[in-house]
Amino acid sequence: MTDRIQALRLEGMKRFGFGPDVMKQTKVCRVCGGTADAAQRYCSDCGAELPRETLFDLYKSHHLSCTKCGTVVASTSAYCPECGTRLARRTPRPLRREVG
Numbered sequence: 001m002t003d004r005i006q007a008l009r010l011e012g013m014k015r016f017g018f019g020p021d022v023m024k025q026t027k028v029c030r031v032c033g034g035t036a037d038a039a040q041r042y043c044s045d046c047g048a049e050l051p052r053e054t055l056f057d058l059y060k061s062h063h064l065s066c067t068k069c070g071t072v073v074a075s076t077s078a079y080c081p082e083c084g085t086r087l088a089r090r091t092p093r094p095l096r097r098e099v100g
Contacts, residue, residue, distance in 0.1 A: 038054045071083070
């Protein structure tokens with residue numbers, strides 16, 4: 001994919017509230033589920049302390065990613081589609097359920 005096409009794709013996702021750039025700038029409150037800017041420490045909806053991790057950090061912790069460039073990859077991928085690095089075989093961490 002050319003750099004121009006990639007840039008247009010990312011800009012379109014950002015405009016509609018999707019994509020890695022938006023996820024890196026967003027935290028989700030564990031108490032009420034509200035969203036907040038990554039710089040915030042407390043939820044503006046319920047006042048609870050926000051997690052340190054952004055939505056992108058949580059997403060990456062539950063999916064396989066390239067060790068070189070950080071791109072999230074399919075579990076069946078042998079090479080990173082972004083940088084071409086050969087991927088080690090491993091399984092993603094299971095999603096943990098929070099009891100509340």
